Amino acid sequence: MIYFDNAATTKPCPEAAEAAVICASDRFGNPSSLHHMGVEAEKTLASAKRTILDRLGKEGEILFTSGATESNNMAVFGIAEALKRRGNRIVTTAVEHPSVSAPMKKLSERGFEVVSLKPKEHGDFERAIIDAVDEKTVLVSFMAVNNETGFIIDTKTVYGGVKRKNPSCAVHVDGVQGFCKLPLYGDTVSLSGHKIHCFKGIGALYKNKDTRLIPLSFGGGQQGGLRPGTEPVELAAAFEAAVKAYPENLTIFSSLRHRLTGHLERLNRIIINSPENGIDNILNFSVLGARSEIMLHFLEEKGIYVSSGSACSKGKISPVPEAFGISHERADSALRVSFSRYNTEKEVDILAEALEEGIKRFAR
Ligand code: PMP
DSSP, rough: EEETTTTTOOOOHHHHHHHHHHHHHOOOOOOSSSSSSHHHHHHHHHHHHHHHHHHHHHEEEEEESSSSSHHHHHHHHHHHHHHHHTEOOOOOOOTTOHHHHHHHHHHHHHOOOEEEOOOOGGHHHHHHHHHOOOOOEEEEEESSSSTOOOOOOOHHHHHHHHHOTTSSEEEEEEEEETTSSSSSOOOOEEEEGGTTOOOOOOOOEEEEETTOOOOSSSSTTTGTTTTSSOOOOHHHHHHHHHHHOOOOOOOHHHHHHHHHHHHHHTTTTTTEOOTSOOOOEEEEEEEEEEEEEEHHHHHHTTTTEEEESSSGGTSSSSSSHTTTTTHHHHHHHHEEEEOOOTTTTTHHHHHHHHHOOOHHOOOO
8 A cells, every 4th residue: 555645644653652552551540630640641731732832843832622623713713703803804815724714704704804815816925915914904814834735835924924014913824734844933823633643633723822712612621711621631642752753854755756746747748736845745736638536546446545635625626726726627637645754765656657557548
């Protein structure tokens, strides 16, 4: 099996699995309990939070969630609700994951003015986001890395620019595809465990000390009342282990990308949809004349797993390619290959061979 769908999810690493088992066997107390077991569980959470903050290079709070969908909802609704008296304008992008774009739709139905920018309409996208901010803007929410194409939005530039223009405007970053790969600047940042070789069902929301959120759920007051419910200690321990095991040196991704683009350049009917300066581990390309699904299943028969776009769109047509200026025909034949550190150049060569065969067989 050759797994090239790591932007959808990654294989849990042995370090994460081991940490979860140790925690579940020996440190399974409830962090709210006053006895020794509770104190140990609380220490496990604190250590996981410190490790994630260190990897982000930040001080502030980490709130554990069920995943980045929940983190994005908490940040977008929580900030909009907290700041709505100051203004009602929100700036976002048209290429967000549904866990940001769907909350934005709700906020616009509730009377917020949501400005959604398309990369295809702006040469300098960071500048466009900053320029869209005015004195009434309470929130800017954007992704660091697009999950479908690997397009990067420089969070440092946007964060600095927005704060210079309107210091009281909050900046939320969907950091899912950038965490452990790029620096992430935001007042709040969403993270997901299963994209970095931890398990599904754990994510986090980073929040700096000054950002106020209105909670979306209510209960026992855990995590400062912002995300009540008994904390997932075993999953937090696994998240910490996955972060520690994630390498700092990611040249593996640039080598794999270089090898794949080399192959693609020599094949007929291939157009690369990812920007040249996109993230190295995601490459989106179209095999003109062959529908994505046909190619995807052809590759699957050979034991090679890729994606036809975003796994989260579940067959629905994604508005994202259009916002990047990718034509309908190209979007319809797009494949996304996304690497992990466990992939090899040999696997890339096998994929290229299979693509060549698929092109001969299907491309019309
Ligand atoms: N944002 C982005 C950019 C993503 O790629 C994903 C996962 N596809 C999410 C948010 C949602 O993350 P989760 O699966 O942890 O809810």
